[in-house]
Amino acid sequence: MRILRWLGLTALALAVGGTAQAASVKVGVVLPFSGANADLGHQIDKAFDLYVKLHAKDIAPNKVEIIKRDEGPPTGAVAKRVTTELITNDKVQLVTGFVFSPSAIALAPVITQAKVPMVIANAGTAWITNLSPYIVRLSFSMWDPAYPMGGYAYNKIGCKTAAVAYTDFPPGKDSIEAFETGYKKAGGKVTLTIPMGSPVQVPDFTPFLQRVKDAHPDCLYAFVPSGAHATGIMKAYGELGLRKAGIKLIGPMDLIPDNKLQDMGDAAIGTIVMGHYAVDLDSPANKKFKEEWHKAYGADSYPDFMSAAGWDTMHAIFDTINKLHGNLSDGMKVVDAMKGWSAVGPRGPVKIDPATRDIVQNEHVMEVYRKPDGKLGERILDTVKDVKDECKVLKIGRCGK
C-alpha cells in the first residue's frame, strides 16, 4: 500500500515537473492557401511541415503548436485581419509566413504595438524590415538578386540596352529600381519601362512583350510573381519569338520557379536569372533537403526558392526556441536571439544581419538549359558571395529611413 502511494506521488511529481519545464510555443503561420497564388503558399507550407516533422525532436521537451491562416490575395487586407486575430484571440507568440509584401507592410504597425515578432518567409520588398523592430526576414530583399544582376547583365551577358517590365506592386517596383541602379552604374541604358498590370490577375502578356519586341533592346529584365504570372510571361516570350529576335530574357529567380520550370518548355531555355536557390544547386544540405522533399511529396513535386527560405525560416524559429528554452513571451528577446543567427541551409550559408534583421546569402547567376535526361535544369554560371540588402547599404528612398 505504502509503496503504491509513493509510486503515485512520484508519478504526480514527475508529471507536474514535466509540464512546468516543457513549453508549447504557439506559432501563427499566414500563407496564401486560396486565390491565384495559392501554390506559393503551398510551396512554403510544405517546407514548414517537412521541417517540423523531421526536427520536432530537436526542441524536445518543448513543442510548437502551428496555427495556419489564409493570407488571401496580395492586397494585405485579409492578412492583416487574420494575423490580428492570431495575436489577440489565439495568443500566438510569433507569426511567420507572409508571401506578399503588402501583407507585411499592412501588418508592421500591428506587430509593433503587440510586440509580437514577425518572421518573414518570403515578402521581399527591401524596406519592409525598416517598418518595425519586430520584423526579421529569412527570405530575401528584392535587391539581393536584382542589384548584382544589373552589373552582371551589362558586363557579362552583353546587355548594352535593356527594357524592364514588371508586375505593378511594391516588390515589382523594388526589383526594377534595384536592377536599374546596378545596371546604370555599370553603364547600361534602360530604353523602355513597362508596368504589366496587377498581381491579382494574370494578364495576356502579349501586348507588353510585343512592345518590347518592337523597341528591340538587347535584353528584357522582367519581374513577375512566381505563380501563374511566370508561366504566362514565358509563354508570351516564346510565342512572340523574342529570343530569335535577339532579345535575351533576364530577371530574378521568380521568373523560373523550380516547380513550374518543366512546364515552361523550350521558351525558357537560355533565360538567365540571379537567385539564391535552384533545385540543381549542388551542396550536401540541398541534396538532403531534396531527398526529404521527394520522399514526403513525391518525385514530381519540386521545392523552389520559396520552399528553401521556408525551411530556413522554421530552422531559425526552432533554434530560437532552444536558445530561449521555450520561453518566447518577450518579443524583443526573440528578435535579439535571432540577430546573428546563421546556418547552412538548402540555399547555402545564410545569416541574419544583426544591424538590419535581414538575410545575408549567396546569389547565383543561373542559366536554364536542357539536361541530358531531357528535363530542364539550371546551371550555375557565377556566384556572388554574402550579398546584403544593397538598398539599405546605399540608403535609397524608404530604405534609408
Added chain:
Amino acid sequence: MPQYANIAVSILFDGLAYAMFLFITSVGLSVTMGLMNFVNLAHGAFAMIGGYVVVSLTRSYGVGFVPSLIIAAVLVALISVRFERRLYRRFYRATDLEQVLLTIGLAFMAIATFTYFYGPIPKSVPLPDWLQGSVNLGFRSFPAYRVFMIAVGAALIAVLWYGFERTNVGAMVRAAVDNRRMAESIGINVDRLFTLTFALGSGLAALGGGLAIQLLGLNPNFALLYLVLFLIVVAVGGLGSLKGTLLAALVLGIIDTGGKYLLADAGGFFIYAVTVIVLLLKPAGFYGRE
C-alpha cells in the same frame, strides 16, 4: 512596313485573338441570361472544368490537343445539362440575390474541388508542333497559336450566326429572348430550349477555357478570375444578343490590348472606361432591349 502600321497590325491581331477568347467564353452566358434572366456566376467554373479536362486528356491519356478541346466541350455540355435539370431549374423564379449566392457558391465549391485533386499549381498543356512557332503571312509573321484561335473563333461565329439567324431553333431562341410568354403561348417549349442553349453555352465556355490555357495559364481560380471580364462583355454587348456579344468582345479585346501596348501605365483602365461610357450611353448594352 512603317513603324506605326506595324504597331497597328500588332494591336489588331493580338486584340482579335483575345477578343475571340472573350467571345467564345461569354456568348453562352449572354444567351442564358437573356433567355431566362438567370444569373449564372458559375459560368467561369464550366470554363475552368473544360480547361482541366483538356489538361487531363492531353497529359494523362495522350489525346491530341484539338480532339481534347472537342471532347471537353461535349463533356462539359453534358454535365451542365444535369446541373440545369437538377439544380438550376429550381431557381428560375427565385430572386436575383438567391441566384447569385447559389451560383457563386457553386463556383467556390468547384475551385476547392479542383484544388484538392489537381493542386493550385498552374497547369500548361502540350501543343502539337503546328501550333507552336509562327506563321508567315508574307508581310510579317504571327504566332501560330493565335492564328488558330482567331480561326476557331471565326468558324464558331459563322456556325452560331447561321444557327441563330437561319434555323428554326435559332428563331425560337430569338423569339423566347424577345418575349418569353408570347413564345410559350404559341407552343414553343422554352424550358427545353433553355436546356439546349445552356448546354451549348457551357460547352463553349469549356472550349474557351481549353483555348485559354496557352494564353493565360490554368489554375482552379480561373473560375472566378476572369468572371468580371465575361460579365463586362455580356453587359456591354446586351443580354441575349449574339451580335452584341461579338461586338463587345471585339471592342473590349482590341481596346484592352491597345491600351496595354501604347499606355501600359494606365493598366486596365481602358476596358473599364469603355464599359462605363457604353453603359452610360446605352444602359442595355450595344444590342440589348431598352
